[in-house]
Amino acid sequence: MNKIKENKDRKIKVLVSKVGLDGHDRGAKVICSLLKEAGMEVIYLGMYQMPKDVIDAAIDEDVDVIGPSFLSGEHLVYTPIIVEEMKKAGLDDVLLVVGGVIPVEDISTLKKMGVDEVFTAGSLTAPIIQYIKENIRR
């Protein structure tokens, strides 16, 4: 009972990261600022991170949401690895929300892989915040 109350008072904690060699991070940085303004605690891991780096940081920081950002098409390569690493680390209660330049055709593919939600380029901020608030599992 106490634990639930404590969790409700705690800020939602989000980890945003670029993954792989692609460094296009304008969108990732913008979403970090906007989530902070919405009252969340945001850690931006930066560019040139591999899935393992992302998962390690997620564990260290005890985050509620992992948000990898893609542009170059690497989402199909790295997302399954992230999902696998999350499973191995027992992060079942962490939300995985992918963002970036992603063809709509790939959204269902990513969800089948285990992604909770996908927000493509051109997304408004409010639905992203609403989704996170309504769906966090911790």
Next chain:
Amino acid sequence: MKVTEKAEAAVQEKTVDWDKYLAAYYEKPKSSLTWSGLEVKEVYTPADLPPEKYRDMGDPGQYPYTRGIHRNMFRGRYWTRREVIGMGSPKDTHDRSKLLVDEGGSGLNTIADIPYEMGLDADHPWAQNEVGLTGVCITNMYDMETLTADIPLDKVSWSLITASTASVVTMAQYAAVAKKRGYDLKKLRGTVQNDPVHFRYCGFRPACPLDLSVKLGADVMEYCTKEMPLWYYTTVNLYDLREQGVTAPQEVAFGFLIARLYIDELIRRGYKVDDFAQRFAFYVSCHIDIFEEVSKIRAARRIWAKLMKEHYGAQKASSQQFRFAVHTAGCSLVPQQPLNNIVRIAYQALAAVLGGVQSLHCTSYDEPVCLPTENGHTQALRTQQILAYETGVTNVADPLGGSYYIENLTNQLEEEIYKVMAEVEKVGGMYEAIRTEWLDRVFENEALARQKEIDERDKILVGVNMFVTEQETETPLGVQRISKESVRQQIEMVKKLKKERNSTVWKEKILALKAAAERRENVIPYMIEATEVGATTGEMMGAVRLAFGYPYDPIEIIEAPF
């Protein structure tokens, strides 16, 4: 069913909110600011443009070139219809390039992928998942031979979009292949983007240290001035700066100040501005506000001419002329209702042409989705062709010149550009603005402001914050996927080359390159020799990086093999 009943049935099929309709009928624009937030008047009259002001404009082809650099403009020659191409292996890119030439493209335009821009070989452990995804990876001379195979290099004008410090490698690889095939370098036409300073802002920072960016950028300019005099040795990239979210005046001001870093370096090396400036060129964005974009281009031409003449003492007209290519604004496009992007791109291309563009890349409608499909690419080229051949825009030079509004907006943009330049001066000039990350903060703040404008509907984006529909389930002309097999083969070939080449000669040439870089000589002649004996992109960039005290590998996971 009776006729009267049929009418009633139709009525019930769809319900319409008539109050909403009425509101739309009487609706007026919420904002009358330009895209960059400039205030403009309801109407402009002769009082806003006294005749004596015309002296500052000049006719097209006259200093300060506000109205264009040629008197006859497109009557002399259409702009170059040049679509950016880079995908999969060198062979895939070569094939798509020939396809677009066949469809009426008039310039070749190849873009590097992320590993190549970073100066990494295709077989670098971090590159293997990235090769060919956003462009083409040229790791060695044989990749460049494949890219250019059976294309007559003396007949075409080839634009090579390698923007980073790896531009030196690109020039060396192109020159090595051209020499091997017996071409006279002095007669080759084309462009290399070669603006390594700006590229740190596109996610390539570890590959573009500031000192090395200025040095290697200037090496390309110096080499081409001497050995390839018809080659445009840079297109300083204002476009990528704009894509960060900045305004039109910021785009020009920051771009020009970066350009000056290279010019100052060439002057420091002992050149006079008229020795080299005639092959200086720019890459400009055209965003969605047509009049602001045209005015921005006109203001840029005037400022550049004055800067070159008054500040640098350029005497030749060709050193004072602002030459530019346009890339329509990728950041203005959205994946929602994606066919709408065709319309956005057409307006942006119109602005470029009304502004007097020399070379144009129309983005394909699927830019915010994936690399262009064959159909997407061809459609973008068709947008250019409709503009060029159907609309009549080519008849008259600077058709908007003399418009009370356009001339005033041009003056307004000019003032705003100078204001931004003065802000940079206040923080100690461009080198300091970059080094201290002042410019990073500007970009971050502006990008955030742009998103908030959309979130708060201060700016309208159809399909995003107005006239929204259900998310599409498919991209109308399909999605471009990269062939894993052709990329795998390319990576294998690189590995094979490294085993098969003559390692003694290779090592000698790589070490000669490193020594030249340590002596701060121009590295390109040494890179050409190294390329000829099988040295690769990563090895040559690594040698130069080591000479300047940086890790061999920008990702810092592999060691130098020499």
